[in-house]
Amino acid sequence: MSSIRRILWARRIPTGDGELVADVVFPPGHDETTGPLPTLVARTPYGRQSFLHEVWLRLVDRGYVLVACDLRGRGDSDGRFAPWQRDTGDGVTVIEWAAAQPWSDGRVGTIGGSYDGLTQWWAAAGRPAPLRCIVPMAVGVRGRPGGRPFMDTGIPWQYWMWWFALTAGRTRQDVTAPAWGRHWAHRPLRTFHEAVGFPTAAWPDYVEGRIDCLGPGWRLSEEELAAVDLPALIVLGWWDDLTTLETWQALQAGPHASNKHLLVGAWDHVGNIVPRARLGGEDVSAGSLDPLAVVGEFLDHHLKGGTVPELPRARMWHSGANRWEDLAGYPGGTGERVLHLALDESGSGVLRRDAPGPDTTDEWLHDAADPVATLTPLDAFAWSDPPHDQRYLEARPDVRVYTSAPLTAPVTVSGRVRFELSVSADAADADVFAWITDVHPDGRSMLPAGFELEGRRLSVRNGPRPEPLTDGEVVWVGVDAQWLHHTFAAGHRIRVLISSAFTPTCAPATGSHAQWADQEHGRPFAVRVHHGPAHPSTVHLPLQ
Structure with a gap:
């Protein structure tokens, strides 16, 4: 034949x-x-x-x-x-x-x-x-179901301009041509498409909310x-x-x-x-x-x-x-393990099965001009193969780390991880991102799943109608994070990472309550995660 x-x-x-x-x-x-x-x-x-x-x-x-x-x-x-x-x-x-x-x-x-x-x-x-x-x-x-923009998170994705450039005109475009890294910090984002040289109508449609993922x-x-x-x-x-x-x-x-x-x-x-x-x-x-x-x-x-x-x-x-x-199906588990975020006596972040005693606060400075960013080669793809080992992010002062004690027995997490966090900020608005890693005995902090980490913009914590933060108020937010079918082995540790930015995928918050595409970088401001009886912060792990 x-x-x-x-x-x-x-x-x-x-x-x-x-x-x-x-x-x-x-x-x-x-x-x-x-x-x-x-x-x-x-x-x-x-x-x-x-x-x-x-x-x-x-x-x-x-x-x-x-x-x-x-x-x-x-x-x-x-x-x-x-x-x-x-x-x-x-x-x-x-x-x-x-x-x-x-x-x-x-x-x-x-x-x-x-x-x-x-x-x-x-x-x-x-x-x-x-x-x-x-x-x-x-x-x-x-x-x-929440009705919020941007996949119900309130956080716009700067990545989408890359995709709009790819599909501009009638044929697939060469998206390696623009100097994405140089233009990624361009503000205001309303004119981002003009700065990178792809004057597509799709980016203005996204900015104005006419289309949304x-x-x-x-x-x-x-x-x-x-x-x-x-x-x-x-x-x-x-x-x-x-x-x-x-x-x-x-x-x-x-x-x-x-x-x-x-x-x-x-x-x-x-x-x-x-x-x-x-x-x-x-x-x-x-x-x-x-x-x-x-x-x-x-x-x-x-x-x-x-x-x-x-x-x-x-x-x-x-x-x-x-x-x-x-x-026979996924997820199939019915149990749950709740871990509480806390600080130990040295001020290091820990994860505990039991609720922490005194109220404590973990604070960092968020700077929209220098946000948390993955090592992503922008000219190749906007989330192209960043390292799974998250220690390069953990080294940043604006990434907070909470780690369990070494596990005495394997723990299998099967389903979607959920965070319930008490957060405050010295600004009208801020973002919070949270994710899980598996810490190996040799120190590697490996991402078991997920490239597009979920977060939540604090101003839409209660629904699509924005509510600016006032006077450092502590707000509660739920963040549905990674889906896993993963076993944390005995001797390994479970780790939680929390930040206020995740670029280049997401546009970082500036602290302003103005329309996101018209904002400049603004001044750095403090963001806090709270723990303790008054303002608990927890991670919920679905168990197989």
């Missing part, structure tokens, strides 16, 4: 108000005359030919026709690209067009990750009849998620977009949970396609597998049937224990 794949270039798909453009790829030995095959659809803003890479064409070679389509306003497709705005109608049109072609057997599955996963959810919401299964990788679509144009409602009766394989890595697990949580609670499957491995965003052996300076090769081989098994089961076995409900890399596990 020939190894040559036939490609139909630039097929035009009518939408009623223009045309979308797609390439059609056949497996070796097949063309438009050899009989119908099950069909895969990928819809992307990154250029349809990104799916003509060998890593994706391996799926074609399993016996599928692939339709790779430019989104409206991208590549050769007509219209204007509207980022983060649901295009369910276009998704349904492409799927129905593909299923109606003589080379398709009428059964369609969708593939792709990140924004290409988002487009799958939007299409699935339209319930096209030919769609049999979806594989949305590394993207969340479940809204958050997990906002109205992005998310699916709880009712829509519950109505997704299609088999779905959710794929992501532990150092990836963990909002994906919030979507998984909604699917697990829905009426069609039994045909939803989860694959979580030791990789980052790009690793959903090709995992790396080393990540963040850490050898993660034991937690890598071939994600697209698992995707292929899932597609074969639902688009070909026969004797292809079903996947387990959840296949997850158990970090710390260093093994793959097939689980």
